[in-house]
Amino acid sequence: MSENITLYGYWRSSAAYRVRICLNLKALGYESQSVHLVRNGGEQHSAEYHELNASELVPVLVDGDIQLNQSLAIIQYLDEQYPQAPIIPEPSPIRYQALAMAQDIAMEIHPLNNLRVLQYLERECSCNQQNKVEWIHHWIHEGFTALEEKLTHHRQQYGNCIYSVTDSPSVVDICLVPQVYNALRFGVDMTSYPIITAVVEACNQLPAFIAAMPENQEDAKS
Amino acid sequence: MSENITLYGYWRSSAAYRVRICLNLKALGYESQSVHLVRNGGEQHSAEYHELNASELVPVLVDGDIQLNQSLAIIQYLDEQYPQAPIIPEPSPIRYQALAMAQDIAMEIHPLNNLRVLQYLERECSCNQQNKVEWIHHWIHEGFTALEEKLTHHRQQYGNCIYSVTDSPSVVDICLVPQVYNALRFGVDMTSYPIITAVVEACNQLPAFIAAMPENQEDAKS
Known part of the structure; x- marks a missing residue:
C-alpha cells in the first residue's frame, strides 16, 4: 500500500x-x-x-x-x-495524556504562529518584524513553560523516559520536534526547558527524524 | 463510572x-x-x-x-x-474526514479567537474593539468558507445527511455548534453558509445540545 x-x-x-x-x-x-x-x-x-x-x-x-x-x-x-x-500509545492514561500534550502544541502554540497569521498581523495590525517575533516568542514560551511542567510531572509519576512520554517516539515527539525547530529559527531561548531540549536531542539522533528535517527536503530554500 | x-x-x-x-x-x-x-x-x-x-x-x-x-x-x-x-465515526474514510473537519474548526479557527489571544492583541498590538471583531470575523469566515465547501463535497460524494458527515451527531458537530454560537455572538453574517446553518439548526433541536448551551449552564453570566 x-x-x-x-x-x-x-x-x-x-x-x-x-x-x-x-x-x-x-x-x-x-x-x-x-x-x-x-x-x-x-x-x-x-x-x-x-x-x-x-x-x-x-x-x-x-x-x-x-x-x-x-x-x-x-x-x-x-x-x-x-x-x-x-505512534499513539495504547495504555490509558498515557494514551490520552499523549494526545492532550500533542494538542497542547498543535492547537495552542502552532496555529498562532502560522504564516497566514503573521501575514495578517503585518497587513492589518501594522505589526513590524520585531512585533511579530515578540508574538511568536510569547506563544512558544506560554506553551513550552506548561509543557515542561507537564513532562516533569509525567516523570515524577511514571519514571524517566527517553522521549516525551515513553521510551519510543510518540505523537508528542512528532509535534514537539517541529515546534522546537521553529522556536530555534526565531531565536527563542530554550534554557528554561531542559526536558524538552533533552527529548528533542534524543529524537534528532533517530534516522526517521533526521530524514524529516526541513533542510533535508528537496524543496529546501527553493 | x-x-x-x-x-x-x-x-x-x-x-x-x-x-x-x-x-x-x-x-x-x-x-x-x-x-x-x-x-x-x-x-x-x-x-x-x-x-x-x-x-x-x-x-x-x-x-x-x-x-x-x-x-x-x-x-x-x-x-x-x-x-x-x-462520536468519532468508525468506517474509513469518513472517520478521518470527520477528524480533519473537527480539527479544521478546533485548530484553525478557535485558537485564534481565544480570550488570551484577544487580550494580547489589545495589550500588545493596540487593537481596539473593532480591530478585534474584524480579527474574529476574518478567521471565522476563512474557516467557514472552506468548511461549507467541504460539507458540499461530502454530500456530493456520500449523499445528504442530517448532521455534518453522518445521520447521527459526530465530533464535527460537537466542534461546529460552539463555533457557530461564537460567530453569532460576534455578529458574523452566516448567509453564505447554508449547510453549516442547517446542520447547526438540526443539532440544536437535540436535548444533548440544548442542555449544553452556554445560557443553560449554572455559571451563565455569573
Whole structure:
C-alpha cells in the first residue's frame, strides 16, 4: 500500500514536518510534492491545491482513495492503518495524556504562529518584524513553560523516559520536534526547558527524524 | 463510572461546550465546576486550577484516576471508554474526514479567537474593539468558507445527511455548534453558509445540545 502515498507539503511547514516524521517512523515510502507557501503568492492558494484542501493549508496526504488534511488526523489515520511502530500509545492514561500534550502544541502554540497569521498581523495590525517575533516568542514560551511542567510531572509519576512520554517516539515527539525547530529559527531561548531540549536531542539522533528535517527536503530554500 | 466525572469549564468557553455536548450525547452524568475566565484576573490562573492543567486553559475532565485537558483528547477518551452513542465515526474514510473537519474548526479557527489571544492583541498590538471583531470575523469566515465547501463535497460524494458527515451527531458537530454560537455572538453574517446553518439548526433541536448551551449552564453570566 505504501507505494501509493503522496504527501503535499513544504519543507518549512511544521505540520508537514510532523507527517514526514510519522511516515519515516513507520518506514512508509512516499512521494513528496512541494507546495511553495510563499512563491507566486503562495501555491497553496492555487486552484489545483484548493481541490485537495479547500482550507488552502498544508499538508495533504493522498493514499489510494484517501485524501486527507490536518496533520493530527493524518497521523491517527497512519497509526490505525499501518500499525507498525505505534505512534499513539495504547495504555490509558498515557494514551490520552499523549494526545492532550500533542494538542497542547498543535492547537495552542502552532496555529498562532502560522504564516497566514503573521501575514495578517503585518497587513492589518501594522505589526513590524520585531512585533511579530515578540508574538511568536510569547506563544512558544506560554506553551513550552506548561509543557515542561507537564513532562516533569509525567516523570515524577511514571519514571524517566527517553522521549516525551515513553521510551519510543510518540505523537508528542512528532509535534514537539517541529515546534522546537521553529522556536530555534526565531531565536527563542530554550534554557528554561531542559526536558524538552533533552527529548528533542534524543529524537534528532533517530534516522526517521533526521530524514524529516526541513533542510533535508528537496524543496529546501527553493 | 459516570458518577465520578467532573468537568472544569466555563459557560462561554467553546472547548468546554464541546465536552458538555459529548457527555450529554453519551448520557454521562457529571459534576460541573465553573472556572470563571474573567473574574479575579481569570480563575484559570489560580494555583488550584494550575495543578489541574499547567496550561491554565479550560476544560479539564476528571474521571476517577484520569485527569485530562484538551477538548479533542477528552472527546476521544470518552468515545473509546464509553462506546455508547459513538462520536468519532468508525468506517474509513469518513472517520478521518470527520477528524480533519473537527480539527479544521478546533485548530484553525478557535485558537485564534481565544480570550488570551484577544487580550494580547489589545495589550500588545493596540487593537481596539473593532480591530478585534474584524480579527474574529476574518478567521471565522476563512474557516467557514472552506468548511461549507467541504460539507458540499461530502454530500456530493456520500449523499445528504442530517448532521455534518453522518445521520447521527459526530465530533464535527460537537466542534461546529460552539463555533457557530461564537460567530453569532460576534455578529458574523452566516448567509453564505447554508449547510453549516442547517446542520447547526438540526443539532440544536437535540436535548444533548440544548442542555449544553452556554445560557443553560449554572455559571451563565455569573
